Amino acid sequence: MDKLMDKMQEAAMYITSRIGSDPVHIGMVLGSGLGGLADELQDAVAISYKDIPYFPVSTVFGHKGKLVVGTLEGKRVMCMQGRFHYYEGYGMDQVVFPIQVMHALGINNLLVTNAAGGVNTSYKPGDLMLIVDHIKLIADSPMRGPNYDSLGERFFDMTNAYDKKLSALAREEAKRLGITLQEGVYMFFAGPSYETPAEIRAARILGSDAVGMSTVPEALAASHMRMKVLGISCITNMAAGILDQPLNHTEVMETGDRVKEAFTLLVRNVTKQWPV
Numbered sequence: 001m002d003k004l005m006d007k008m009q010e011a012a013m014y015i016t017s018r019i020g021s022d023p024v025h026i027g028m029v030l031g032s033g034l035g036g037l038a039d040e041l042q043d044a045v046a047i048s049y050k051d052i053p054y055f056p057v058s059t060v061f062g063h064k065g066k067l068v069v070g071t072l073e074g075k076r077v078m079c080m081q082g083r084f085h086y087y088e089g090y091g092m093d094q095v096v097f098p099i100q101v102m103h104a105l106g107i108n109n110l111l112v113t114n115a116a117g118g119v120n121t122s123y124k125p126g127d128l129m130l131i132v133d134h135i136k137l138i139a140d141s142p143m144r145g146p147n148y149d150s151l152g153e154r155f156f157d158m159t160n161a162y163d164k165k166l167s168a169l170a171r172e173e174a175k176r177l178g179i180t181l182q183e184g185v186y187m188f189f190a191g192p193s194y195e196t197p198a199e200i201r202a203a204r205i206l207g208s209d210a211v212g213m214s215t216v217p218e219a220l221a222a223s224h225m226r227m228k229v230l231g232i233s234c235i236t237n238m239a240a241g242i243l244d245q246p247l248n249h250t251e252v253m254e255t256g257d258r259v260k261e262a263f264t265l266l267v268r269n270v271t272k273q274w275p276v
């Protein structure tokens with residue numbers, strides 16, 4: 001066995017020792033301001049990242065740094081209440097390690113969520129957006145380096161990175177619940193600065209609808225392992241230069257908090273119908 005596989009197994013064994021061996025159906029990565037969902041799980045077990053072998057620790061305000069496992073709408077889910085970002089100084093491989101550990105635990109379904117800046121001028125802060133595709137221009141990738149054939153192929157497909165059936169499910173549930181769900185392309189920026197207005201104009205010309213500093217590494221790792229991915233952004237602010245006002249993380253967190261009811265309702269109902 002090679003090193004990554006050893007580390008994944010060790011982390012997975014520790015988690016199993018805390019949560020038992022009943023299957024977990026869906027992994028959920030909760031973005032900035034959206035972590036409250038994990039507090040709604042029934043029979044929840046919370047594990048600090050610092051206790052899990054080889055896990056990094058969260059350093060960002062609004063990311064608690066806990067794995068919470070419990071039941072939501074009849075499904076057993078594992079929530080990351082806080083994620084790891086490239087800008088925190090972690091390598092892409094560290095950013096996606098928890099996703100690989102989820103896979104080692106037998107999880108094949110992933111919900112990735114985030115706070116994002118709206119590039120599409122028809123959006124408004126507080127909108128939810130179904131991620132239908134993404135753009136990453138920076139060269140680094142979590143799959144750079146030796147390929148782990150037991151996880152996935154060296155050259156893997158990204159045509160269906162965001163699962164079409166799960167996307168259709170989210171669309172249907174949002175419609176049924178009367179929740180506005182925009183659809184768009186999420187563009188990854190390394191951060192930690194927010195973008196310049198010129199970068200946002202460029203992002204729009206390139207075809208993006210929202211920008212953020214997460215999610216894409218996780219979606220890449222999940223696609224590598226052929227996990228089914230559903231992505232939802234919360235548009236917490238209009239991206240730089242669209243409104244005549246500076247950006248800040250407090251606003252991002254406040255919008256996340258304002259939207260949490262609709263976000264939770266949508267995720268609950270999608271979870272209920274999620275085929276596992």
Ligand SMILES: O=P(O)(O)O[C@H]1O[C@H](CO)[C@@H](O)[C@H]1O
Binds near residue numbers: 083212215
């Ligand atoms: O993508 P999440 O983790 O939700 O958070 C977004 O919000 C933070 C910036 O305000 C960045 O971390 C950005 O990626």
Ligand SMILES: Nc1nc2[nH]cnc2c(=O)[nH]1
Binds near residue numbers: 115191212237
């Ligand atoms: N990169 C980036 N990340 C965000 N997270 C929340 N809002 C934004 C934004 O405008 N830009």
